[in-house]
Each structure stands twice: as structure tokens, then as C-alpha cells.
Amino acid sequence: MRRLQERFRRFMNHPAPANSRYKPTCYEHAANCYTHAFLIVPAIVGSALLHRLSDDRWEKITAWMYGVGLCALFIVSTVFHIVSWKKSHLRTMEHCFHMCDRMMIYVFIAASYAPWLNLRELGPLASHMRWFIWLMAAGGTIYVFLYHEKYKIVELFFYLAMGFSPALVVTSMSNTDGLQEVAWGGLIYCLGVVFFKSDGVIPFAHAIWHIFVATAAAVHYYAIWKYLYRSPADIIRHL
Template sequence: MQLKDMLHRGDRAMIYVFIAASYFPWLTIQPFPLTGWTAELWWIVWVLASLGILYQQLFHERYKCLETFFYLLMGIVPSIAIIKNAFSFQHDFSGLTELKIGGLLYILGVVFFKADGKIPCAHAIWHIFVVLAAGVHYYAILNYLYPTEVTQGSNP
């Protein structure tokens, strides 16, 4: 296996890690009612990420549409559960707008991810969408999930 192939596989594997890591704070810090499958979602996203990485390593570049479907499925299902819980339980869910915007940026970026080689600089544009989405999610996590004294710098 050549270095370029190893790096490409690692890049694709990190997409799964990135998706799981984007939702993990929302699923662990934000208090959810311990009912149904959403209570288990915090570990399900990591199992799905692990299975996605395994699939991607075994079938690298063979079934690209299926791989993209897995990325989208893993990116959309946790957000639906989080949004559903926020509305179902009348929970004060600050940061929901940022969570949606970040998810939308990831999804829009997939257009460029799939257009690699067809649109000039498509892969670079894809990475710009990833950075923007991650930045929006980071902003929301920092400002809404962590206590105020952490984000404003408390004095001892």
C-alpha cells in the first residue's frame, strides 16, 4: 500500500470520526430524557463511526455512493434525534439554530465532495464547508453547552 493510498484512507476514515465527534457533546452534555433509543445514541454514533471506518477500509473506492449515503445517514440521524427531543420535551435547547446551520453546511459540502474532478477545486471547497460547519458547531458547544464561567473566563 502506497503512502498516498494510506493517507486517502485515513482522510476518509476521519470523516466518520468528525461526524461522531461533532454530535458527541450534544449527546453527552445536553441532558436528554432517558427514554427510547435516543438515550443510547451517544454510543451508537461511535459504533456507526467504527463500522463506517471498517467498511471504508474494506471497500475503499468501490461503492462511493453507498459510502456517501453512510456519511449523510450518520450526520442526519443524530441531529433529528436531538431536534426531536428538544421539541418533544419542551426543553430549553439553546444552540439548536447553530446545530442546524452546521449540519446544513456539512450537507451542502457533500455536493462538492461528490463533484471532485468535475468542479474545479471541489475538494478544497468541500474542506471549506467542513471547517465552517465545525466552526459553527464549536461556537455552539462553547457558548451553549458549557457553563458560562468557562466561556467568559472565571477569576479565582
């Protein structure tokens, strides 16, 4: 690992001090921008497709909730990295967008679970997770607003707790179609966390994390499209 670090030292800076932000190199800034910017249009198109496939008002509302979370994640992330790269002298704006970038992770987690919690039949107790997941997202948003970059381990714990808690409800559904893809997507996210916490240790670590996010989001989108929005008639027609 040390030999690799020396070879790619010009592509990355030293790890950030405790409770401080990592400062990417210009190469890393570019990679951070492009790895999410290229996903904005596919996210918008995919969200519009789910809305078009909706059969009733509740499906349309759910498609809107999921689509907004998906598109906003990539848009806010891209804007933040552009501001951080090109407008580093605007510290207040950069700080604001960095907070929004972190907040969007909570919103995106809630939005990713929304189709499964809204469109699948749940038990009387499990159904409370439909609104509780958004309560957790609101709590995470408030936490970022109050303690941004102060307790990174606590913040990471909140992300993971919010990601795994609804899974206990989703896996208890009587209809388990698509849950294998949900699990695979969750595993990809978890593997990506290794790179999320490796800035200054692995070159382009954050950009690699973006790739893991894109891959996991694609897996989850495929499952939502196939098992929640694509009609059985369409499936039979393409067999």
C-alpha cells in the same frame, strides 16, 4: 459550465472513472493541503479552551473526545494530501492515508455530536444514541477498510445517514439552545457535499469542500462553546 471548464481546464483533470480515485492537478493538491493545514493550530487551541472551561470530569472527557475528533480530522486530511502530492510514488502509504482520511469523517461526525449527547439531558431511549453514534463510526471505519473506493454512492449514503440520524435525538431535547446553530452547520456540510462530488467538474472542488467543512465546524464549535461550556455568569458579564 462548459465554457468555465475550458477556461480553468489547466487547474483540473477529467472526472475519475467509476470506483476510481480522482487525480488532482498540482494546483489542486496545493489548495487541498493549505485549506486544512491552516486549521490545525486553531483546532488545537479551541480544543484546549473547551477543556479549560470544563467544570467537571465528564465535561473534560467530552471536550477531549470532541477535540481529538476535530484536530485529527484536519491533521489526517493534511497529511494525506501532502503524501498524495509530494510522495505519489509511495502508493501503499498514500492508500493507507486515504483510508484514514475517509475513516476520520465518521469519527469526526461522532465527535461533533458527543457534546450535545453527553452534556444535555436526554430521554431514556434517546440516551442510547450516546454510544450508538460511536458504533456507527466503527461500522463506517470497517466499511472503508473493506470496500474503500469501491462503492462511492454507498459511502456517501453512510456519511449522510450518520450525520442525520443523531439529529432526530438532538432536536427532541427539552433544552433547544444552540440547535439552530447545529442545523445551520449541518446545512453547510450538505451544501459542501455538492463540491465533494464535483472533482473534475468544478475547479478546486475538493478545496472548496474543505472550506465548507471548516465553516460548518466553526459554526458547531461556536455553539458548543457558547451553550455547553460558557457559563451563564460569563454570558451575563458580557451583556
